[in-house]
Amino acid sequence: MAFSRVARSGLRRTGGTFGSYSNEGDVVLCEGVSIHRNPLPSLQNAKAARDFSYISSFRKIDHLNMQSRGIRVTPQYQSATAERIVEESESEFDEPRYPGLEATKPGEKPRVVVLGTGWAACRFMKGLDTRIYDIVCVSPRNHMVFTPLLASTCVGTLEFRSVVEPVNRIQSALATSPNSYFYMASCFSVDTDKHEVYCETISNGGLPHEPYQFKVAYDKLVIAAGSEPLTFGIKGVQEHAFFLREVNHAQEIRKKLLLNLMLSENPGISEEEKKRLLHCVVIGGGPTGVEFSGELSDFIMRDVRDRYTHVKDYVKVTLIEANEILSSFDVSLRQYATNHLTKSGVGLMRGVVKEVHPKNIVLNDGTNVPYGLLVWSTGVGPSQFVKSLDLPKAPWWKDWY
Amino acid sequence: MAFSRVARSGLRRTGGTFGSYSNEGDVVLCEGVSIHRNPLPSLQNAKAARDFSYISSFRKIDHLNMQSRGIRVTPQYQSATAERIVEESESEFDEPRYPGLEATKPGEKPRVVVLGTGWAACRFMKGLDTRIYDIVCVSPRNHMVFTPLLASTCVGTLEFRSVVEPVNRIQSALATSPNSYFYMASCFSVDTDKHEVYCETISNGGLPHEPYQFKVAYDKLVIAAGSEPLTFGIKGVQEHAFFLREVNHAQEIRKKLLLNLMLSENPGISEEEKKRLLHCVVIGGGPTGVEFSGELSDFIMRDVRDRYTHVKDYVKVTLIEANEILSSFDVSLRQYATNHLTKSGVGLMRGVVKEVHPKNIVLNDGTNVPYGLLVWSTGVGPSQFVKSLDLPKAPWWKDWY
Structure with a gap:
């Protein structure tokens, strides 16, 4: 089909630059790369104010985003989640305790936490120098999708496996380096004050307790958790x-x-x-x-x-x-x-x-x-998770709200 | 893996004979071919007695068999089905009316109806002379699975598509001949008296009414609807x-x-x-x-x-x-x-x-x-559908009951 050639040549024109990143603060918000839209301008002053509390966004677990990432959430699971969160919020309101990765110690490599496995996240991780940084990637999807060719798989022109690449092949440190990890989970909250992200693993009915939530402390954070399809609120x-x-x-x-x-x-x-x-x-x-x-x-x-x-x-x-x-x-x-x-x-x-x-x-x-x-x-717009973040966003994002 | 070679050579030893068929009556019951078990002996007197009534087995819709054929039946669907059947049984008890293929007329090619798309059914259809017969195949699965290689697909050694073959490529008349068809449906009852089979299409929420049931009249009937995994009634x-x-x-x-x-x-x-x-x-x-x-x-x-x-x-x-x-x-x-x-x-x-x-x-x-x-x-045993058939079966089948 001729259009895939159009898409591919469009891709080539970007000259290997898959987005623009700014890490002047500790938090980098980067958009899923689109060849048809301008990349997000650099964010200044991305670090949140002191009064930012993750508790405020604690209830907004991002099920919608999970669904858009290919994980089907059953109604049973959703209600179980809701109950558990209420329980925890009541019993340990001030400080829910999570298992997780604690902050790195002086002398250890700084830890870069990347949320997402789309174009931006994968390109970023591929280019990261793993001699200097440990990487922890959190995403409900363990692979990158080469989206321009996805349409061809619907009718059998291409095999599904031909358009995906496992994230631990894109950045092998995730599979092999002792302090780098890939976690198959959704991030539901970020505490820029404590330098921690809070995540929930996808369910398969086999973990010690479910929903299984954990935290990851970061030295640098890259938010590239992807967008959601726009429906313009149309019914059905x-x-x-x-x-x-x-x-x-x-x-x-x-x-x-x-x-x-x-x-x-x-x-x-x-x-x-x-x-x-x-x-x-x-x-x-x-x-x-x-x-x-x-x-x-x-x-x-x-x-x-x-x-x-x-x-x-x-x-x-x-x-x-x-x-x-x-x-x-x-x-x-x-x-x-x-x-x-x-x-x-x-x-x-x-x-x-x-x-x-x-x-x-x-x-x-x-x-x-x-x-x-x-x-x-x-077309696509920002996800519920990104909307819930109390971080400064570029002015043109407001068109989407 | 060496064992697939064992399985393949075992297959080769059968010399291309994928089962034994007997069509002395109008009904042929043939087993899913297994290279590790004797084929079913020929059935004599397979035609049922006059008092056989399909109403008796009407309620036994074979959901279990649908599941074993790769169709997941949700509990909602099962209960909806059950209600509908009760309704129909009450309102039109004597003669439920189905759309379907009526009996062939004199001068037309005789119609062979084949239930199933496993080894036996596919081998049989492949060898059938379509200049003499029209074929109608009814199965909830539109492909044959090359089962000895299925284990290799679980770990990515083989691609899923490599171990299946669409049934209309095995017998192209199903796709191209004007009076031959493949129906993606489960047969739930056979009336050997009227020479009709009664089928229910698998659901996708898009048909005029659901469950969508129809009948197919046959001149010759081949029952090769497959077996079910044996669980020996073990809990869980x-x-x-x-x-x-x-x-x-x-x-x-x-x-x-x-x-x-x-x-x-x-x-x-x-x-x-x-x-x-x-x-x-x-x-x-x-x-x-x-x-x-x-x-x-x-x-x-x-x-x-x-x-x-x-x-x-x-x-x-x-x-x-x-x-x-x-x-x-x-x-x-x-x-x-x-x-x-x-x-x-x-x-x-x-x-x-x-x-x-x-x-x-x-x-x-x-x-x-x-x-x-x-x-x-x-191992495997006879399906609920085959058990429900009021036809003579080989004596060694009794071990399974």
């Missing part, structure tokens, strides 16, 4: 749409797509129902949406025609965008993409989504669009 | 152990293994707890258990030592078997396997499991074995 998006940011999202999309192809062959399914089941709707004409639509149409033209001949004429892809597709790209690339998509049979539609229902979406102008698969890729 | 096996029969089982085992490796690195985990988390216990010394233990020890020696150095000394594999391992193999092969496993650090233990708890198993002699991962491979 979280429940019914698929995002495309993690490997498990791609797996779910693939499963749904194949299941719909299979189910539409069932005897007794009406023509209208078949059309709905096999209507793939993509919301958002950014690079992800365009790339995914292209991959889908390739899949339909190459694989579906041969392997699902009974239903091949019912499959349709529609890309819905409020403005123009690939609006941040050069006009010639936009035109190329539009022509290519149209030629491949992808329907381009102008519209703004008002509501998402289990089997159809309603646009602002009242149009009803039935769908079998809905992929939502309208 | 279904809840806490992993089986190793489907690709999703292998995926779950791999996920659990990596998660345990990661969680054991968490700060504050006691030595004892680390040992438990990283203790992999395999129950059953048949080909699956032995192959899996071997793959695990390879994984530990090659990957874990490099990539999880902090916890590498805690990882241990124990294979528990009541008698001798690989008891159906030649004594020289048994000896070779025993030596190889011992040399690779796999602990061989004699014992019979009494109870399985979330974090430990108890043997008959009272021994307590803590585990982090438990894989259960003690």
